[in-house]
Amino acid sequence: MTSQHPTPGDARPGGRTARNTAAVLQATLDELGERGYGAITVDSVAARSGVHKATVYRRWGGVDGLVRAALEHSTERHWEPELTGSLYTDLLRLVETVTSGFTEAPEREVSAAAVAAAFESEEVAEALHRFMSDRHRRAAVIVTEAIARGEAPRGTDAEEVIRSAIAPVYYRLLISREPVTADDLRRAASITAAAAAAGTFTGTPGPPTP
Amino acid sequence: MTSQHPTPGDARPGGRTARNTAAVLQATLDELGERGYGAITVDSVAARSGVHKATVYRRWGGVDGLVRAALEHSTERHWEPELTGSLYTDLLRLVETVTSGFTEAPEREVSAAAVAAAFESEEVAEALHRFMSDRHRRAAVIVTEAIARGEAPRGTDAEEVIRSAIAPVYYRLLISREPVTADDLRRAASITAAAAAAGTFTGTPGPPTP
Known part of the structure; x- marks a missing residue:
């Protein structure tokens, strides 16, 4: 064995366990995207990743555990919103990014499959909730910067601003099943x-003030 | 045979064919709500409805055809939004209705299952699109009445107003998997x-005017 081939069970970053984990979670995302939640099996993930299926069962328990771990793995990836200097253009870049995540490779199929899988499994639904909560938190810097510039009052619920901007995109793509145009994003x-x-x-919502 | 037991193939409203159709489509919705799209079979729908499975296959072709027909059947049902005299309160009643459709029996499970099934079948996705488009059109009266009262300018895209109000509810319930509070609806x-x-x-959207 050389440093290129660490001993089994080596948990160092870059070691065999880490490589196996990355291979299995990527294979899970690939299977999810290409075949959908209903068609994934531990066997298909094991075959695709080249990791023995006994190892996959032992570490992740089954399909729900794999999908949950793959979503958590995605959550840990670096992501931050683009900051362009105004709330409107920051939100526009954000909704453009969300849209391309559903319409462009390589994320396209996986994003929809994760939402779909959440209907089938409580474990996946909880992982999706944590993933989206993490995205809300990370995107909130758009709003805190806008507050600092005086574009929104102190006390603005930053994560609620993010939800408000992106909800129409998800609604059209996954609920009413309509295309999203540049005008819709604007x-x-x-x-x-x-x-x-x-x-x-800010505060308690009520009827709009004329 | 009496008038209570019409001859086979009788297509009059209230005749045997109409009763069989209603029984099969209701059984499809019940199976969809209780067991989900992945678990529905023509056999289970036939057994539940009491209609012979050869008849179900002949008329609906299979599970996708059944779910599509059940959604179309729901589309034909009478539904109109409540009109309360102001745009804000009309929209509030609308989003309250959407929320209770996902949180209260008997529609609860079916609504989510229809959205879930659309991820699995293009035929169901198209039926869901038609169902939602029909709802947008019916709810649009809220906005045309508001325009008539002078609460919104002429040229307002009424269906887009409806999408804008209801999207955050769908987003929380089905995407970010969060509870919907009364404040969220307001x-x-x-x-x-x-x-x-x-x-x-109205017109082409752009940066908000300060």
């Missing part, structure tokens, strides 16, 4: 930025 | 009513 960003400026995301 | 209605009043749903 409208989502515009409505949310205007509502934030008007203080709608 | 905020969704308030933001949308304010944006409609400001003319955001």
Whole structure:
């Protein structure tokens, strides 16, 4: 054995365990994207990753555990929103990014499959919730920067601003099953930025003030 | 045979064919809600409805055809939004109705199952799209009445107002997997009513005017 081939069970980053984990979770995402949650098996993930299926069963327990771990693995990846200097353009870049995640390779099929799998498994639904909560938190810097620039009042619920901007994109793509146009994205960003400026995301909501 | 037991193939409303259709489509919705799309079979729908499975195969072709027909059957049902006299309260009632459709029996499981099934079948996805488009059209009266009262300018895209109000509810329940509170509903209605009043749903969207 050389340093290229560490001993079994080596848990160092870059060691065999780490490589096996990365291979298995990537194979899970690939299977999820290409075949969907209903068609994934521990056998297919093991075969695709080149890791023995007894190892896969021992570490992840089954398909739900694999999908949950793959989503958690995605959560840990570095992601931060682009900051462009204004709330409207930051939100516009954000909704453009969300849209391309559902319409462009390589994430396209996986994003929809993760949402679909959450309907089938409580374990996956909880992992999806944690993944989305993490994204809300990371994207919130868009709003804290806007507050610092005076574009929205102090006390603005930053994560709620993020939800408000991205919800129409998810709604069209996954619920009403309609295309998302550039105008749709501009409208989502515009409505949310205007509502934030008007203080709608602070305190208790009620009827709009004329 | 009496008038209570029409001849086979009788297609009159209330005749045997109509009763069989209603029984099969209701059984499909029940199976969808209780067991999910992945577990429905023509056999289970036939058994539950009391209609022979050869008849089910002949008329609906298979599970996708059954789920599509059941959604189309739901589309034909009478539904109209409640009109309360102001855009904000009309939108609030609408989002309350959408939320209870996902959280209260008997629609609860079926609504989520239809969205889930659309990920698995293009035929179901198209039926869901038609169902949601029909709902957008029916709910649009909320906005045309608001325009008539002067609460929103002429040229307001009524269906887009509806999407904007309901998207955050679907997002929380089915994507980020979070509870929907009364404040969330008030905020969704308030933001949308304010944006409609400001003319955001007319013409080409762009940066908000300060």
